[in-house]
Amino acid sequence: MTVNRLIVRLSCVHPIALRGRHDWGTMTGRFLATYHVRADSGTIAARAQAIAVEQSVEMPLEAIEAPEVLRDIVGQVADIADLGAGVFAVRIALATATIGRDGAQFLNMLFGNTSLHDDVVLADVEIPPELAAVFGGPRHGIAGLRRRAAANGRALTCSALKPQGLSADRLGELASRFAAGGVDFIKDDHGLADQTYSPFADRVRACAAALRGQATRYMPSLSGNLDAMRAQITLAREEGIDTVLIAPLLAGFSTMQALVAGFPDIAFLAHPSFGGASRIAPDLLIGTLFRLLGADAVIFPTHGGRFGYTPETCRRLAAAARLKRVDMRRALPVPAGGMTLARVPEILDFYGPDTMLLIGGSLLMARERLTEETAAFTSRVAAHQYR
């Protein structure tokens, strides 16, 4: 990708040593995330700054009273490059201290809210050594997989057990036949979970038995929550299995992080399933699926705020959350994302009373008048006459 023009370079921010006396723990630096943003040259500087704020403190900087937060926590736009065709590469220095040591929180700070904006792609992240040390990367890697396959200087080979719906015994037979063809690894189809037709335990035992004494290795697919996955790895290990399949975006980054740390002898093969989650309609994802999962209330960025959901999307989302069903309680819609006090009447008329209004940054803007501003918010909601 050719960078046509470097239009802004605010400062060299990587790495920034801790200059103040504030205690941010052991992680004191910043790391650079690159976002590709659709914009024009007149608006890109403001858009870049908005991303830096969204991915760090998520509130108006004017409302921040603590100078150490402004200095050390707020994201900083490092530079902006025009990539041509209306796309800019924006590099933002994010504070490592905001990550803690958690994989999901890393994603959250990289792209949590910004992923909801249609004009942005998270294009790159420079992983600094302190994050490499926290997460650790592959415990076995290419060399470890080559050792498992006893194969050097050539590509490794792999095939997949499918279709789902076959019994464990039939999958085991299939594994035998692949092994007879000399394949290095056999993975479960990523659709194989713990279904009744081939429960994980039966499948692993059948496939391990089918491959016993052979060079071919079987990689079962993990599913369920962390407890279930731990039990699955433990069972697989008892059957002599040393490599497993996991879909990080389905399992959750923190789940995978815990497994990798907890089972250092196991190698992990990552599956990209659900790598394109943005193309679930928001009303379905947030209104229906989050509710189905047990959310009693669902936050979403309402129309007219910082995010691009249309009124129609918001209406459908709230309707899905509140849809009466005999088999499920209703969930409370929580419109948010840059709401102001001035919009309270309009928003209440739009959503009706079975709603929770969430206003954050706009109240905090009142600073020393926070309580009064909050009281104005709550009394306005209480006094509202619905149209």
Next chain:
Amino acid sequence: MTVNRLIVRLSCVHPIALRGRHDWGTMTGRFLATYHVRADSGTIAARAQAIAVEQSVEMPLEAIEAPEVLRDIVGQVADIADLGAGVFAVRIALATATIGRDGAQFLNMLFGNTSLHDDVVLADVEIPPELAAVFGGPRHGIAGLRRRAAANGRALTCSALKPQGLSADRLGELASRFAAGGVDFIKDDHGLADQTYSPFADRVRACAAALRGQATRYMPSLSGNLDAMRAQITLAREEGIDTVLIAPLLAGFSTMQALVAGFPDIAFLAHPSFGGASRIAPDLLIGTLFRLLGADAVIFPTHGGRFGYTPETCRRLAAAARLKRVDMRRALPVPAGGMTLARVPEILDFYGPDTMLLIGGSLLMARERLTEETAAFTSRVAAHQYR
């Protein structure tokens, strides 16, 4: 949305009772998922069928020998409607038996691989009673949240503690001031995790103390893996907290499912963070981030197969996975997604020997000649002369 024309209606498939004698467990029906697909009228029928296969057995139907799998497990195109402007609504009846009882597996079967296709949006899902019963939906819902707030007939109010970087004590003070303004709920900013500047335990104790004896309720944000979240809820509950914040797409659907089931007295507020994950560049997500997390090998859909990644994306992805770093082992790229034996030489020249080739459906097409076809695959890889 207006449906202009109903162009195909193959069959009425919902619900389908189990007709055969095969044991699929207690879940024997199908449920309808609606996908909006960009296509033209000449190709939409084939594209719809491809999605039905991708989201069920993920292999050529000609290679499936078990009639009960073809009948009861393979996705069925129920109907296709032309929405105009080159978009079609495709309804596919998926087999409930493929879900098991797991939240992440539900997402996997709904949209796992298809999320990687740029031409498809998951637009709707009809949740049948058997899935509502499995997942359970809100345990408290609107009525339960109203009881917590002791508020009827009006909208509820909520604000947020931020910015991150403040100490627990200062967040507690902020909570006091919001409470003095009469807000019903105060949530953590979703960026607040377990950082050194306001560790979860300190923050919860400070905010709970600040609100003790007041009507306002504090909702702390959960982070980390299932173990960590369980400990966080337990600690919060000891402080009298009965409602928490969770981001299902960061935590993983199975994680949230376990928490909702495990803490029936707690109400859950869902945050949409990371709801737009598709716009992470694939080379970054799969090549860099999965590796950072500890994946020893990473599967991805290679160019020229069933998915739309370009050769350049694939090259960058493999390069990121194999990039030499002193602080991290290299991960093995595993190109997949509709590869055939005929493409082995080309793929090997493209990726070089530090690669694992994954061929599934195309080998299974050989049926009774599976072992011979596999042997042809493995010997071709072993004998390849890299250009």
